[in-house]
Amino acid sequence: DAKTTQPTSMDCAEGRAANLPCNHSTISGNEYVYWYRQIHSQGPQYIIHGLKNNETNEMASLIITEDRKSSTLILPHATLRDTAVYYCIVRVEAAGNKLTFGGGTRVLVKP
Amino acid sequence: NAGVTQTPKFQVLKTGQSMTLQCAQDMNHNSMYWYRQDPGMGLRLIYYSASEGTTDKGEVPNGYNVSRLNKREFSLRLESAAPSQTSVYFCASTPGQKNIQYFGAGTRLSVL
Numbered sequence: 001d002a003k004t005t006q007p008t009s010m011d012c013a014e015g016r017a018a019n020l021p022c023n024h025s026t027i028s029g030n031e032y033v034y035w036y037r038q039i040h041s042q043g044p045q046y047i048i049h050g051l052k053n054n055e056t057n058e059m060a061s062l063i064i065t066e067d068r069k070s071s072t073l074i075l076p077h078a079t080l081r082d083t084a085v086y087y088c089i090v091r092v093e094a095a096g097n098k099l100t101f102g103g104g105t106r107v108l109v110k111p
Numbered sequence: 112n113a114g115v116t117q118t119p120k121f122q123v124l125k126t127g128q129s130m131t132l133q134c135a136q137d138m139n140h141n142s143m144y145w146y147r148q149d150p151g152m153g154l155r156l157i158y159y160s161a162s163e164g165t166t167d168k169g170e171v172p173n174g175y176n177v178s179r180l181n182k183r184e185f186s187l188r189l190e191s192a193a194p195s196q197t198s199v200y201f202c203a204s205t206p207g208q209k210n211i212q213y214f215g216a217g218t219r220l221s222v223l
Contacts, residue, residue, distance in 0.1 A: 034210055043115075043201050043214030044154065087153070089210070097142075097210050098169060101154040 004088045009106040012082075018075040020105055022088035025069040030092050033064060035073045036101070037084040044087065044101065047073065078109045113137055117202050117215035124192045124222045132187040132218050134202030142205045143185035144212065145169075145177060147198040154201065160185055192222045 005023040012018040024033065034049040048055055048062045050071075055062045061074040075082055087104040091097055118133045136143065141162050146154040146169075156169030160179040174196060176188045185204075189196060199219050203212040 032210065036212075041199075041217070043203070043217055044212070045214070046211045049209075049211070091210050093209055097205070098144075098156055098159060099210055099212060100156075101146075103153055 004090055004102060006086075006088050006103070006105045008103065009108070011108050011110055012075075012078045014080060014109055014111050015077055018078040018082065018107060018109070020073040020075075020086050020088075020107065021070065022073070023070050024088070024090045027068050027090050028092075031090045032093060033062065033068075033071050034089040034091060034099070035060070035062065036087045036089065037082075038087070038104070039081075039084040047086075078107075080109050080111065083107060083109045115202055115204055115213050115215035117200075117218050119218060120216065121219045122221070124189075124220065126193060126222060128192050128222075129188070129190050130192065131189075132200055132202075132220075133184070134186065134215060135184045136202075136204040136213070137183065138204060138206070138213065139182070140204035140206045140213070141182070142207070143179065144203040144205075145175075145185070145187045146201045146203065147171065147196075148201065148217075149198050157187065157200075192220075194222045196220065197222045 035047040036044045038044045050062045064071045085104040115136045144159040145157040155171045158177040160166045163182045178186045199217045202215045205212045
């Protein structure tokens with residue numbers, strides 16, 4: 001699996017966009033980028049994933065660089081409920097796949 | 112549609128006691144997983160089941176056993192609980208090829 005590097009923590013102002021970077025310079029051609037988050041005391045929650053094109057859903061946008069060595073998760077209008085640890089995971093698609101949740105980025109949304 | 116249901120939500124054990132953590136999903140998912148999360152740490156995979164009838168060790172399997180009872184249920188057993196097993200345990204399931212895992216609310220276990 002490709003290793004990912006994320007900042008340990010970041011703050012964001014409520015109502016502003018939160019841009020969460022992830023480095024995955026050793027990503028291989030068939031590996032997807034997945035983002036999950038974990039709100040305090042809850043189970044992790046899937047946010048979004050992509051292979052090489054930018055993706056958007058109701059929760060967030062995912063921007064993947066052309067060389068696929070890094071990506072950015074964008075929360076367009078952060079709310080206090082977005083305070084959580086955000087995990088960037090790189091993995092191939094396969095049945096019964098194991099995901100490795102590293103340290104993630106601890107995001108604090110401030111009023 | 113309940114998703115992934117874990118029972119119990121909280122449990123306190125004495126060292127040496129045994130217990131089984133239950134997990135059930137109603138989404139007809141093929142793969143199921145057990146993780147543990149210690150305070151301030153990321154999730155670590157204990158065991159997983161790629162499909163009904165199969166189980167495999169994850170990163171930290173020692174001290175645990177699992178049973179994939181049927182497609183819906185995947186249980187985690189602690190035969191002789193130790194204080195080092197004090198943690199929050201999460202069960203997850205995924206439909207198949209895609210790595211979109213759905214997690215339960217967790218079981219908070221304390222071993223005294």
